[in-house]
Amino acid sequence: STSGPLLFGVPLKYVSLIVLTVQNSMLVLVMHYSRIVSDVRYFTSTAVLLSELTKLFVCLYLCARESKAESGRLNMRQVYTDVFGGDSWKMLIPAGLYTIQNNLQYVAVSLLDAATFQVTYQLKILTTALCSVLLLSTSLGTMRWVSLCALTLGIILVQLPASPSAGTVVSGGASSKLMGLVSVLTACMLSGLAGVYFEKVLKGSRKSVWTRNVQLSLFSLPPALFGVLVVDGAGVSSLGFFSGYTRWTIAAISLQAFGGLLVAVVVKYADNILKGFATSISIVLSCLVSVWLFDFHITKPFVLGTGLVVYATYMYGKYSSPSPPAKAASALP
Ligand code: C5P
Numbered sequence: 001s002t003s004g005p006l007l008f009g010v011p012l013k014y015v016s017l018i019v020l021t022v023q024n025s026m027l028v029l030v031m032h033y034s035r036i037v038s039d040v041r042y043f044t045s046t047a048v049l050l051s052e053l054t055k056l057f058v059c060l061y062l063c064a065r066e067s068k069a070e071s072g073r074l075n076m077r078q079v080y081t082d083v084f085g086g087d088s089w090k091m092l093i094p095a096g097l098y099t100i101q102n103n104l105q106y107v108a109v110s111l112l113d114a115a116t117f118q119v120t121y122q123l124k125i126l127t128t129a130l131c132s133v134l135l136l137s138t139s140l141g142t143m144r145w146v147s148l149c150a151l152t153l154g155i156i157l158v159q160l161p162a163s164p165s166a167g168t169v170v171s172g173g174a175s176s177k178l179m180g181l182v183s184v185l186t187a188c189m190l191s192g193l194a195g196v197y198f199e200k201v202l203k204g205s206r207k208s209v210w211t212r213n214v215q216l217s218l219f220s221l222p223p224a225l226f227g228v229l230v231v232d233g234a235g236v237s238s239l240g241f242f243s244g245y246t247r248w249t250i251a252a253i254s255l256q257a258f259g260g261l262l263v264a265v266v267v268k269y270a271d272n273i274l275k276g277f278a279t280s281i282s283i284v285l286s287c288l289v290s291v292w293l294f295d296f297h298i299t300k301p302f303v304l305g306t307g308l309v310v311y312a313t314y315m316y317g318k319y320s321s322p323s324p325p326a327k328a329a330s331a332l333p
Contacts, residue, residue: 004269013269020262020275021282027255031106032114034248042244043236044106045227047253048099052224054257056217062210082211083218090201091212095219097194102256103227104187111180118283119159120184125152125276127192132273135196147315148273154308155280157301158287195263195272202268209268213261277316280309 005012035041063082067075109117129148132138140148202212228236235243266275284306 011269012265016262016265016269017274017278020259020266020278021285023255023259023262024279024282025286027252027259028109028114028118030248030255031109031252032117034246034252035106035110037248038244038246040244041110042242042246042249043228043232044110045103045224045232046236046241047106047249047256048102049221049224049228051102051253051257051260052099052217052220054253055260056214056221058257058261059210059213059217063208063214066208066210079211082207083214086207087201087205088215091198091215092219094194094198094201095216096223097190097197098216099220099223099227101187101190101194103231104183104190108180108184108187111176112184115159117180117184119156120181121188122152122155122159122280122283123185124188124191125155125273125280127188128195128272128276129192131192131196132199132271135200138273141319143319144316147312147319148276150308150315151277151280151312154305154312155283157305157308158284160301160305192272195267195275198264199267199272209264213264277313281313284309 007015060079063079064074064076067078067082071078108121112120125148129140129145133140198212198216202209228241263275266278287302
């Protein structure tokens, strides 16, 4: 199959998928912990804004490096026309959707325990597949749909045993739990839609993934700022932008920004559906690690779920064409 660029002799496609699995396992734990570690809760909208700013600067740097590699000198004019020229407006849509998703993720992770959040958030595998079929006209066929459903069921089973005794008690009653569930389900739909939309724009033009991500972060700033000023405005102006920040907040922001960049690379070299497999396997692995780190007990649903995840991954690979050519998407509406 086409291997693409290598890192230490390993195709970047696999490196990015593996690193994503590790990042993903850490993000939920750190994010959840950052919400409960201190009595003073930080404003999550400020964390979303800082994460977008971080990605913006990193991607601008990568764009500048790319332009230097192409033309032999640093050409910021070129970067500017790449970012603002042509079809840059197309990134307005995923930028808006992702900003809402990122804010909802913090809401959900504050209202639900980490395990419940992780379980429900896995439904994004199916929303992503549905959006790929609808927007990218990917045809999955029965067997690949079956493997995606098996993957979703498997990953839910893997996480079930952890939920009731998941250590951290989340304050609030049934209504805040319901609100957490509504948030996470909405985030699933936004994740599928925004991810596939980004993939369609990225693969339908020759602009680099870093140019696309500069656009994405830049266009995310106004809605992210709206969150800070309007949603958390009163609190931020009386208590301050960084009120309640701890080193765990900084860790959550950094991990989220790093994860966003990884998602971009994974979508470039693989696709959004394979991303779902990577994150599922990461969850299984992180549970296995907690067996010897935290005395986590292996239960029957865990074994069954792991079997399903492994089998689904094998089946999906088996029923995928040997080397699917990167589909050049047609123009967007
Ligand atoms: O959960 P999911 O995989 O949908 O999360 C995607 C995350 O990656 C979001 O936080 C989004 O802001 C980020 N992202 C990004 N650049 C992309 C695609 C996604 O920063 N090209």
